[in-house]
Amino acid sequence: MLLASSWAKAQSIVPKYSNEFLNIGVGARALGMGGAQVGAVKDVTAAYWNPAGLLGIENQYEFSLMHSEYFAGIAKYDYAAFSTNIEEDNQIAISMIRFGVDDIPDTRFLYDANGALNYDNIQFFNAADYALILSYARDFSNVFKAGINTKIIHRNVGKFAKAWGFGFDVGGMYVAEGWQLGLMLRDITTTFNAWAHNAEEVKDIYAETGNELPQNSIELTLPQAIVSFAKTVEFGELLTAQGVLDLGFTFDGQRNTLISTSVMSVDPRLGMEFGYKNVAFLRGGLSNFQYIKDFNGDKSLALKPSFGLGMLLNERAYIDYALTDIGAVSETPYSHVFSLKVSLEPLGEGFRLYKWGNR
Numbered sequence: 001m002l003l004a005s006s007w008a009k010a011q012s013i014v015p016k017y018s019n020e021f022l023n024i025g026v027g028a029r030a031l032g033m034g035g036a037q038v039g040a041v042k043d044v045t046a047a048y049w050n051p052a053g054l055l056g057i058e059n060q061y062e063f064s065l066m067h068s069e070y071f072a073g074i075a076k077y078d079y080a081a082f083s084t085n086i087e088e089d090n091q092i093a094i095s096m097i098r099f100g101v102d103d104i105p106d107t108r109f110l111y112d113a114n115g116a117l118n119y120d121n122i123q124f125f126n127a128a129d130y131a132l133i134l135s136y137a138r139d140f141s142n143v144f145k146a147g148i149n150t151k152i153i154h155r156n157v158g159k160f161a162k163a164w165g166f167g168f169d170v171g172g173m174y175v176a177e178g179w180q181l182g183l184m185l186r187d188i189t190t191t192f193n194a195w196a197h198n199a200e201e202v203k204d205i206y207a208e209t210g211n212e213l214p215q216n217s218i219e220l221t222l223p224q225a226i227v228s229f230a231k232t233v234e235f236g237e238l239l240t241a242q243g244v245l246d247l248g249f250t251f252d253g254q255r256n257t258l259i260s261t262s263v264m265s266v267d268p269r270l271g272m273e274f275g276y277k278n279v280a281f282l283r284g285g286l287s288n289f290q291y292i293k294d295f296n297g298d299k300s301l302a303l304k305p306s307f308g309l310g311m312l313l314n315e316r317a318y319i320d321y322a323l324t325d326i327g328a329v330s331e332t333p334y335s336h337v338f339s340l341k342v343s344l345e346p347l348g349e350g351f352r353l354y355k356w357g358n359r
Contacts, residue, residue: 006347007065016350018191018219018221019129019131019153019165019191019193019194019218019219019221021077021097021099021131022097022106022130022131022151022153022221024077024099025037025048025049026045026048026049026064026066026079026081026095026097026319026339027045027048027064027066027079027320027339027341027357028066028308028310028320028322028337028338028339029045029273029283029308029310029320029339030045030049030271031068031285031306031308031322031324031337032271032283032284032285032306032307032308032309032310032320032321032322032323032324032337033244033271033272033273033283033284033285033306033308034269034271034284034285034286034287034304034305034306035246035269035271035285035306036173036208036226036228036244036245036246036269036271036285036287037049037050037228037244037246037271038050038182038183038184038226038228038246038272039173039181039182039228039229039230039244039246040053040180040181040182040228040230040242040244040271040273041053041056041182042054042055042056042057042180042356043056043057043062043064043341044057044062044063044064044081044082044093045064045081045082045341046084046093046135046137046147047081047093047094047095047133047135047149048079048081048095048097048133048180049184049359050171050172050173050183050228051093051135051136051137051147051148051149051169051171051174052137052145052146052147052171052172052173052182053137053147053171053182054083054091054092054093054135054147055091055137055138055139055145055147055173055352055356056145056356057083057085057091057343058082058340058343058346059343059344059345059346059347060085060344060345060346060347061082061083061084061214061343061344061345062082062083062084062341062342062343062344063080063081063082063135063341063342063343063344064079064080064081064082064337064339064340064341064342065079065080065340066078066079066080066337066338066339066340067079067338067339068335068336068337068338069335070335073100074101075099075100076098076099076100076101076102077097077098077099078097078098078099079095079096079097079339080095080096081088081093081094081095081096082094083135083301085347088139088351088353089138089139089352089353089354090136090137090138090139091137091139091147092134092135092136092137093133093134093135093137094133094134094135095131095132095133095135096130096131096132096133097130097131097133098127098128098129098130099128099129100126100127100128100129101126101127101128102124102126102128103120103124103126104122104125104126104127104158105123106122106123106124106125106158107122109121109122109123110122112258119178119217121336125157125158125159125160126156126158127156127157127158128155128156129153129154129155129208130153130154130155131151131152131153131154132151132152132153133149133150133151134149134150134151134152135147135148135149135150135218136148136292138229139352139354140354141352141354142175142176142354142355142356142357143174143175143176143357144171144172144173144174144175145172145173145175146170146171146172147170147171147172148168148169148170148171149168149169149170150164150165150166150235151166151168151169151191152165152166153165153166153167154193155193155195159198159214160197161195161196162195162199163193163194163195163196163219164193164194164197164288165191165192165193165194165219165221166191166192167187167188167189167190167191167192167221168187168188168189168191169174169185169186169187169188170183170184170185170188171183171184171185175356175357176357177357178231178232178233178357179229179230179231180228180230180231180232180357181228181229181230181231182226182227182228182229182230183225183226183227184225184226184228185223185224185225186223186224186225186226187221187222187223187224188223190220190221190222190223191221192218192219192220192221193218193219193220193221193222194216194217194218195216195217195218195219195288196216197215199214206328220237222250222251222252223251224248224249224250224251225248225249225352226246226247226248226249227246227247227249227259228244228245228247229244229245230243230244230245230247231243238276238277239274239275239276240274240275240278241272241273241274241275242269242272242273242275243270243271243272244269244271244272244273245268245270245271246268246269246270246271247266247267247268247269248266248267248269249264249265249266250264250265250267251263251264251345253265255267256290256291257289257290258289258301258348266290267287267288268287268289269285269286269287270285270286270287271283271284271285272284272285273310278312279311279312280309280310280311280312281308281309281310281311281320282308282309283307283308283309283310283322284305284306284307284308285305285306285307285308286303286304286305286306287303287304287306288302288303288304289301289302289303290302290303304324306319306322306323306324306325307322307323307324308321308322308323308324309321311332314320316342316343316344317340317341317342317343318340318341318342318343319339319340319341320337320338320339320340320341321337321338322336322337322339323335323336323337324337
């Protein structure tokens with residue numbers, strides 16, 4: 001079953017559902033806030049959410065690592081990123097993402113030439129998606145920041161199929177008076193994946209089952225826009241609160257989202273974070289709003305809640321935790337997500353050519 005599922009994954013040519021692994025999100029802080037992050041992020045994970053937010057980094061070097069598992073540990077998701085500045089008004093970052101299912105049994109040769117069952121003939125393969133994201137951010141003023149991502153994508157299903165793709169994201173951020181307004185244009189030029197199939201590996205099975213051999217194909221990820229509003233409020237010197245609203249706009253037909261029309265669909269995400277002395281954080285979020293029909297045809301609204309915690313371990317390291325899920329209405333168990341962020345060599349007070357808003 002896993003072999004068939006993985007092979008079907010390689011043959012998918014539906015544009016609006018390609019490269020879905022890049023929609024999961026990175027960083028336990030963001031996932032604990034329901035993925036509402038485009039207008040709030042200002043650390044190394046901004047390379048994924050909105051590269052303009054990289055200008056909020058206050059250290060010469062910043063690293064982040066994350067690991068999570070989905071579908072009861074069957075699928076593993078790993079992320080690593082690094083960012084540094086080049087001169088006072090530029091920031092660069094490199095990020096790597098892997099989402100894969102490993103050790104999938106290939107039972108095509110379970111029976112030997114004599115028809116005897118031989119478990120030693122079972123081979124194993126993996127179905128994995130990889131993304132390399134190269135980010136650049138430029139500071140234009142105290143209130144306006146911008147950035148761009150170049151994405152290189154590789155996907156493989158064992159020896160049966162593989163794909164290479166590339167795409168671009170553009171992000172901007174306006175920061176003033178405690179507000180952060182973000183705009184992220186994902187796959188702005190449309191992201192292309194070119195699939196190559198090794199038909200020789202499966203031609204016998206396809207002949208036996210009467211199916212046509214797969215052909216090389218192009219898979220498309222269509223553009224989408226995310227508009228974000230984030231507001232931070234301070235309560236004295238001890239407590240802070242930040243609320244974030246992300247609105248994801250797609251233009252490829254009606255989707256099962258909270259707002260859906262023939263022109264566009266809108267998928268909202270809500271996130272909250274409460275901080276104490278910038279040392280401990282409590283987070284929550286809501287996302288994946290969908291209308292679900294029951295057996296009687298009645299509709300009900302379903303959503304995905306998430307929860308998170310954060311802790312400053314020392315002056316260099318943060319650890320974050322999130323309890324979240326990959327989908328809203330499936331029977332998939334919730335996943336525990338951990339991420340680590342390390343910041344080295346604080347920048348001097350006057351290092352940046354421009355401030356971060358009124359900071």
